[in-house]
Amino acid sequence: MEIYKADVVIVGGGGAGLRAAIAVAESDPSLKIALVSKVYPMRSHTVAAEGGAAGVKRPDDSFDYHFHDTVGGGDWLCEQDVVEYFVHQAPVELTRLEHWGCPWSRTPDGHVNVRPFGGMKIQRTWFAADKSGFHILHTLFQTSIKYPSIKRFDEYFCVDLLEEDGRVQGVVAIEMATGEFTMIEGKSVILATGGAGRVFRESTLGGIVTGDGMALAFRHGVALRDMEFVQYHPTCMPITGLLFTEACRGEGGYLVNKDGYRYLQDYGLGPLQDKPKNKYMELGPRDRLSQAFWYEQQKGRTIEHPVLGSVVHLDLRHLGEAYLHERLPLIYEMAETFMGIDPAKEPIPVRPGVHYTMGGVRVDGNCETSLPGLYAIGECASVGIHGANRLGSNSLTELLVFGKKAGDEAAARAKSTGPGNSASLLKQAQAAEQRVMALKTKTGGTERISTIRKEMVKSMEDGCGIYRVEDTMQATCDKLTQLRERFKNINLDDKSSVWNTDWLMAIELDYQLDVAQAMAHSAVNRKESRGAHQRLDGPDGAYTKRDDVNFLKHSDAYYVPGSAPRITYGDVKITKSPPAARVYGAAGEKADQERKESHV
Amino acid sequence: MDGWWKKNPYYVEYMVHESTAFFVAAYAIVLLVGLLRLSQGEAAWNGFLEALKSPLSIVVHLVFLVAIAYHAFTWFKLFPLTMPPMIVNGKRVEPGVVVGTGWTAAIVASLVLLGLVWRIAA
């Protein structure tokens, strides 16, 4: 087995991992950084983010507004002290990215421009046309090349964490091109592996978004927090799930049903606005918009498309071709290429699709998990800023703010920690190698991994969709238990060493099943409706409402080998925003007004 | 890489316009021979003029004409690729306009040349 000794190991080369790597490199150039990624960093799924990154920019905006939009958007399940830190660091990090070359879109006088996004009081989304994630990722990747202390392990697949003396001391990874194992020692390890949305069928996510880091931490006893909260983005391409950014609405797009009616006015987001108005209509939060779609469908007011199924129309026609080309070039191209639709001439059929996992590896405000030396950042982590529903454009900023934070923390820890016991670590690594190799070499199985995967994603969609009830959630839990059993009986077509993606996908499926179980069990146990977790059941419909008495709590899912995860609950940190009714549109404005008056 | 240029019509066209170089070279050599004959005196020059009148020479020059015209056509057609983008009033000039300008320049240059020769001769 190859051995590499680093000071800080970062698993995941997306926005968060790269930002952390740069932070470590800048804090102390003598620290050796190993950046392990299963794809070349610029392929990471940060690349697909479209709309932008939130950070206070305009003089009429304030940290306080950003704080309240975030906490209210998250239905008060946010760690408010962490949100406070986040909103203050956001403009700092976004400006730093500008200095590194990110081509943010600008105003005519040459300053960075901001656009409106859902659930925001004042517009504060920094954007680079509609390819913000792409530009952020490439800027970070290219900037990371400047630092010789960052040693990249591109196309290395992480299969285990090494834990010794009660702290994490490295990882084991497969070099995909050869199938060889490498042990990478490190005094601190940062997980930055992204979300897990691929456990669902119709999602905006790339094939790599399989919850690897979540499962790695989970299996080492770290809690997965708030896993029941899965965000459905309201405007996705039917079937493929590809994303039409919220910026479509931020720029002024309408959502209409089969009668051409802007139905959001019926769901507490009105009254009707001609121009995009923050927190009204199409600029409501994502969970509310996806839920409105569900109700429209129930009422038979969606458009029934013979191939695409139930859809509503995203209408951009009134924005004009030139404006669409300037502000939403990717959206324009996608509509044309994938759907044969010219968005300047026809409305785009859309429906909600799985987009984001609010929950993740539980970490504190320093991005550290309960396992000393192990950090987690980005979508794989639950640092506490998203609560029950993430505000659009907070996640790209999160990568930067907490990437930097974790990098600094991990660097400090690496400097104050002595080396581990290499011989003992190697033994562990070899054990991991044997375990993972067994998956490939075993014979006699009868299950195809593609079959298990298809059944898993279907079951998750059935049980953990936009609206949830006990029976189907329980059915999903049971199904996942069965699939866990059946997974033991898999057989791979490919037994070779070089680039064995059959094998790697089996390991991913193994990760996904763990994460899916954490999601489904967390969901069935949360007997209330909050943010993205909406129930239709309970005695007299009791679970259809938010229940702050019993459930103003984080859920923590713990791994139990060979069994369903154990779910416990933890407190939510509330500093200055006590839970209140979560209202938008005119009602929201009124509530804001009342809050302001009560402060005076 | 053997025969790569046969694999795609785009490459075939490239090889065709690259091969105009042979005709450019051949024509330049004809001119060089003419210059040599000119330097050898009137008889030699007249012999050169006579040779130019032979049917073979006419046919060869017709081939040169086509090849070099194709060179001119493709030379300017590649301008959007080979030349720095032109920005006029903050807007990038469309490739079609750049190519059109090149072709127009070639036509104007040709007519000016013809006019000059005609004036000198007359």
Add this chain to the structure above:
Amino acid sequence: MSEQKIIEIEVLRYLPESDQAPHSEIYKVPFTDDMSVLQGAQYIKDNFDGSLTFRWSCRMAICGSCGMMINGVPKLSCETFIRDYYPNRITIEALANFPIEKDLVVDLSSFIEKLEAIQPYIIPKEPRTVEQGEYIQSPAQFAEYIQYTSCINCTLCYAACPQVGLNQNFLGPAVIALAHRYNMDSRDGGQDQRMELLASMDGVYNCSAVGYCSEVCPKHVDPGNAVNVNKINAAKDYFLRFLSPKGGSK
């Protein structure tokens, strides 16, 4: 659902541990009109042969993973649709001009090495602190470089470039476009440093203006133009370096 049709997909397979040389295999794949060639390949992997190997991720032509030769043309398989080939056969092969590692997966290490070598990051003309806020960039300054930022590193342009095939060390279209992207950025002052490579033996003059790179570029970066403009820049540097004391290249 629309009627299901069957298309023949011929895949150039190469399993380095058992094959002496690449060979073709033909699969009959049922498809619907919305299916991409990538989905065709996924169908084969899921249902016929799990050993079929290819890179892919985002499915929306932005991650740059899934480039392959489709009927001899370098394309992103996620945005190439089966319906456009039916009823003819589709042939898919690994990207040209790169060594094949397995099936449709090529070795990109040379590309990455070149990308790193070109110093693709801001080398500040005037360093600035966060407290000073962002750099100001006029619309004209922005227009100078923005097009070249769109490259997704899919390397289709390398597969399209015969000069890359002839000289594996040629920096190639995307990397030169990336250098140009930073050179043209008003925040950057690293032109002189990047000139060394652009003007080198493996630099811009390897290009013979075939132009197919720009033709196949899925993001309209026009890398061919970036390369050719830098021939002019490198020539200026060559002839004028004795006049300017800071001339970058050796």
Add this chain to the structure above:
Amino acid sequence: MINRKRSNAPIFWGLFGAGGMIAALFGTMLVFITGIAVPMGLLLPANTMSYPKMLAFAQNFIGKGFIFVVIALMLWHAGHRIFHSLHEIGIHPGFFARLICYGGPLVATIISAALLLGLGF
């Protein structure tokens, strides 16, 4: 490994470009005049290329310059392009290819310069 040594290509590429431009702007019409119109007695007066006229042209500064530029640059253009094409069809740039493609134009340049100077002013 990338070869970081500076390329001398700008010299040859510059000559190639200049010659290509000359050929593109004037080549077609020149062929028409010298190879078709005058020999066939079309369009232009019969004595357009008579010895006295051509001699006078070649003895004039501008005329001399024009002839030199056209012959020399078109050959440098062609030589460079052919050199590349040979490389592209698999005949790799050896000494012989270099000799023909760049030596040829060089010799032609010297000869035409000598001849033009010999014709006097």
